[in-house]
Amino acid sequence: MTMLRIENLHVRIQDEGTEILKGIDLTIRAGEVHAIMGPNGSGKSTLAHVLAGREGYEVTAGRVLYQGQDLLAMAPEIRAREGVFLSFQYPVEIPGVANTYFLRMALNAVRKHRGLPEIDAMDFMELVEGKAKLLEMEDALMARSVNEGFSGGEKKRNEIFQMAVLEPKLAILDETDSGLDIDALRIVATGINALRSPERAMLVITHYQRLLNYIEPDVVHVLADGRIVKTGDRTLAHLLEEKGYGWIEAEAAAATASTAATAVAKR
Amino acid sequence: MSSQNPVLDELTSREYQHGFVTDIASDSFPPGLDEDVIQRLSAIKGEPEWLLEWRLKAYRHWLTMKEPTWAMVHYPAIDYQKIIYYSAPKTQKDGPKSLDEVDPELLATYEKLGVPLEERAILAGVAVDAVFDSVSVATTFREKLAEMGVIFCSFSEAVKTHPELVKKYLGSVVPTGDNFFAALNSAVFSDGSFCYIPKGVTCPMELSTYFRINQADTGQFERTLIVADEGATVSYLEGCTAPKRDTNQLHAAVVELVALAGAKIKYSTVQNWYPGDKDGKGGIYNFVTKRGKCAGKGSRISWTQVETGSAITWKYPSCILLGDDSVGEFYSVALANNFQQADTGTKMIHIGKNTRSTIISKGISAGHGQNTYRGQVLIQKGAEGARNYSQCDSLLLGDKCGAHTFPDIQVKNSTAQLEHEASTSKIGEDQLFYCRQRGLSNEDAVSMIVNGFARRVLKELPMEFAVEATKLLGVSLEGSVG
Numbered sequence: 001m002t003m004l005r006i007e008n009l010h011v012r013i014q015d016e017g018t019e020i021l022k023g024i025d026l027t028i029r030a031g032e033v034h035a036i037m038g039p040n041g042s043g044k045s046t047l048a049h050v051l052a053g054r055e056g057y058e059v060t061a062g063r064v065l066y067q068g069q070d071l072l073a074m075a076p077e078i079r080a081r082e083g084v085f086l087s088f089q090y091p092v093e094i095p096g097v098a099n100t101y102f103l104r105m106a107l108n109a110v111r112k113h114r115g116l117p118e119i120d121a122m123d124f125m126e127l128v129e130g131k132a133k134l135l136e137m138e139d140a141l142m143a144r145s146v147n148e149g150f151s152g153g154e155k156k157r158n159e160i161f162q163m164a165v166l167e168p169k170l171a172i173l174d175e176t177d178s179g180l181d182i183d184a185l186r187i188v189a190t191g192i193n194a195l196r197s198p199e200r201a202m203l204v205i206t207h208y209q210r211l212l213n214y215i216e217p218d219v220v221h222v223l224a225d226g227r228i229v230k231t232g233d234r235t236l237a238h239l240l241e242e243k244g245y246g247w248i249e250a251e252a253a254a255a256t257a258s259t260a261a262t263a264v265a266k267r
Numbered sequence: 268m269s270s271q272n273p274v275l276d277e278l279t280s281r282e283y284q285h286g287f288v289t290d291i292a293s294d295s296f297p298p299g300l301d302e303d304v305i306q307r308l309s310a311i312k313g314e315p316e317w318l319l320e321w322r323l324k325a326y327r328h329w330l331t332m333k334e335p336t337w338a339m340v341h342y343p344a345i346d347y348q349k350i351i352y353y354s355a356p357k358t359q360k361d362g363p364k365s366l367d368e369v370d371p372e373l374l375a376t377y378e379k380l381g382v383p384l385e386e387r388a389i390l391a392g393v394a395v396d397a398v399f400d401s402v403s404v405a406t407t408f409r410e411k412l413a414e415m416g417v418i419f420c421s422f423s424e425a426v427k428t429h430p431e432l433v434k435k436y437l438g439s440v441v442p443t444g445d446n447f448f449a450a451l452n453s454a455v456f457s458d459g460s461f462c463y464i465p466k467g468v469t470c471p472m473e474l475s476t477y478f479r480i481n482q483a484d485t486g487q488f489e490r491t492l493i494v495a496d497e498g499a500t501v502s503y504l505e506g507c508t509a510p511k512r513d514t515n516q517l518h519a520a521v522v523e524l525v526a527l528a529g530a531k532i533k534y535s536t537v538q539n540w541y542p543g544d545k546d547g548k549g550g551i552y553n554f555v556t557k558r559g560k561c562a563g564k565g566s567r568i569s570w571t572q573v574e575t576g577s578a579i580t581w582k583y584p585s586c587i588l589l590g591d592d593s594v595g596e597f598y599s600v601a602l603a604n605n606f607q608q609a610d611t612g613t614k615m616i617h618i619g620k621n622t623r624s625t626i627i628s629k630g631i632s633a634g635h636g637q638n639t640y641r642g643q644v645l646i647q648k649g650a651e652g653a654r655n656y657s658q659c660d661s662l663l664l665g666d667k668c669g670a671h672t673f674p675d676i677q678v679k680n681s682t683a684q685l686e687h688e689a690s691t692s693k694i695g696e697d698q699l700f701y702c703r704q705r706g707l708s709n710e711d712a713v714s715m716i717v718n719g720f721a722r723r724v725l726k727e728l729p730m731e732f733a734v735e736a737t738k739l740l741g742v743s744l745e746g747s748v749g
């Protein structure tokens with residue numbers, strides 16, 4: 001089953017008009033894990049935000065189907081309730097709102113959408129304790145306000161913890177590995193792997209091969225300057241780690257140039 | 268009014284829920300104020316000569332005073348001759364007796380407001396004094412409290428039954444000439460609550476006063492006096508509502524608290540006077556003087572307020588920390604939505620040694636609302652080892668509202684330790700998006716963020732009321748709060 005289908009997606013920044021995504025095509029099937037790598041500023045987070053429904057972007061062309069439905073027509077909270085989860089590159093702090101309280105509100109919103117009753121407090125605690133153990137989250141973090149004063153690594157771990165509780169169908173992880181020490185990386189990867197299943201798909205944005213050592217992706221894409229310029233299997237990630245992005249960009253530029261040349265010659 | 272966020276707009280335009288009018292026959296004075304009015308008022312209440320004199324003295328002083336203009340609030344001049352200074356339900360002429368004698372129409376009114384006066388229906392453990400326009404119409408659980416020596420009754424009744432206590436403490440914290448509105452109140456106050464907790468007694472239940480303005484063009488001028496004798500403890504709560512009207516109405520109250528050695532008074536307010544409509548028409552002008560005196564060693568006074576109503580709020584619950592080791596606290600959430608203006612804060616006056624004070628102020632502005640924190644911390648020469656911690660945070664919803672902070676700190680003793688923190692933040696699109704990405708509606712997200720912001724203060728409220736206040740914050744901004 002196709003989980004996500006992105007067709008010729010063009011996106012620009014609403015107020016200033018700069019085009020960031022310049023025609024993305026991408027298909028992810030249930031059960032697959034795709035990695036997206038690419039230089040800083042190439043549009044990876046922009047893609048993640050547009051998929052999650054953040055305001056401030058304008059889709060000028062293309063479409064996105066999520067489980068066959070028009071994703072871009074849904075409000076952000078509907079997307080979330082339908083199973084789209086974004087692990088933020090920069091998780092937001094919400095002072096005064098306890099982490100577990102927040103999570104219970106979120107879980108109940110999702111359950112309500114699916115026609116399930118609110119989760120009973122005891123069941124919730126049990127669920128949370130299990131997932132907290134998986135991600136080695138300390139009790140203190142659970143009781144504290146959402147992300148407030150969390151270290152960079154703790155914030156990322158909290159994102160994956162939330163994902164583990166909400167059990168989304170499509171998880172988009174935006175640089176979840178950055179800022180994690182070696183142990184935390186292993187723990188977070190374990191959390192992510194625990195969620196891998198034939199019904200679920202993941203889009204993992206990262207700069208580093210090391211995360212992909214733990215989460216072995218089925219497909220690796222390279223995003224450069226708003227386009228997917230190369231797609232391969234997991235060996236592509238190794239190649240990138242070794243050689244950087246320069247060679248791909250050169251290759252892509254050459255390809256574009258030659259298409260242009262052919263177009264001219266054909267006239 | 269429109270911001271970027273349609274849900275914020277919708278949220279901030281919710282309807283006031285206590286805006287109904289009770290249809291009841293009232294005896295009212297014609298509008299206007301002079302010495303005759305004060306004499307009639309005093310006569311109706313059968314007051315002793317000394318109290319009439321006290322009122323007249325205040326009135327004469329008031330005539331020489333000017334309405335203050337330093338606050339960040341703007342309103343057309345008030346015509347004090349157009350206000351009705353006394354209005355009471357006909358059936359209540361002689362003041363409340365037993366609950367069976369209270370007009371059923373009044374009982375129904377309080378029931379509708381969520382403050383049932385039948386003792387068995389009331390929130391367990393809360394005694395209520397219900398003030399309707401100018402008079403107290405009922406006080407519950409009096410007998411039960413009397414068993415422990417706690418006096419809890421209307422002010423008018425206290426003047427008759429405990430004149431020595433009233434005479435001793437009335438005006439001892441807020442003198443008649445303290446400020447323009449306090450002087451006016453001293454001249455014309457019509458009723459209010461009185462409470463005395465004897466030595467060493469911990470009041471067995473929450474005490475509360477519920478203020479309701481019903482009659483049009485009536486000013487409400489009530490006076491509350493709470494005295495906690497040595498080692499006594501009491502927790503007191505006031506709530507307020509009024510019908511929706513196009514005209515503004517004046518509420519000028521005075522609250523005096525006295526805590527003797529080792530006594531503790533916790534005074535909580537959930538203020539939900541009619542705030543005016545979304546265009547700024549109508550609403551209550553709330554000009555209130557509240558002050559507590561920590562008279563004895565080791566005494567403690569704690570003010571907690573949740574101010575969501577009124578067109579204008581002008582109030583600065585303060586503590587005079589006279590006794591050594593005494594403690595003053597001020598926890599405040601003030602919300603200004605639509606065209607509401609709130610200018611509120613506190614004064615902590617450190618006189619005794621090792622006195623401590625804490626100020627936590629949370630201002631929320633939405634719509635065109637203007638929210639001002641105005642606070643003073645004064646450390647007197649003799650206040651050896653005094654300490655203050657102040658924290659003033661402002662939260663803005665949308666971009667047409669404003670937040671202002673005017674902290675004033677004066678230190679005359681070099682051993683004092685003061686700490687001040689302040690912040691202003693906007694409910695960020697980032698925060699809202701984060702919540703929505705987790706499945707919360709925009710409305711729930713706003714409520715959650717606002718309540719999170721106010722949490723430090725809300726948790727100071729007695730439990731039963733914290734739930735109420737949390738709801739109110741959500742409703743006032745629109746939306747349900749968790």
Ligand SMILES: Nc1ncnc2c1ncn2[C@@H]1O[C@H](COP(=O)(O)OP(=O)(O)OP(=O)(O)O)[C@@H](O)[C@H]1O
Pocket residue numbers: 013020038039040041042043044045046047056089
């Ligand atoms: N709101 C905005 N206003 C202006 N420019 C923006 C905005 N959001 C993104 N951009 C620009 O769009 C480009 C792509 O940004 P994006 O965050 O998607 O990159 P990225 O691939 O995630 O980079 P990184 O690896 O550094 O996280 C950048 O040049 C960025 O400056």
Ligand SMILES: [Mg+2]
Pocket residue numbers: 044045046089174175
């Ligand atoms: Mg990024």
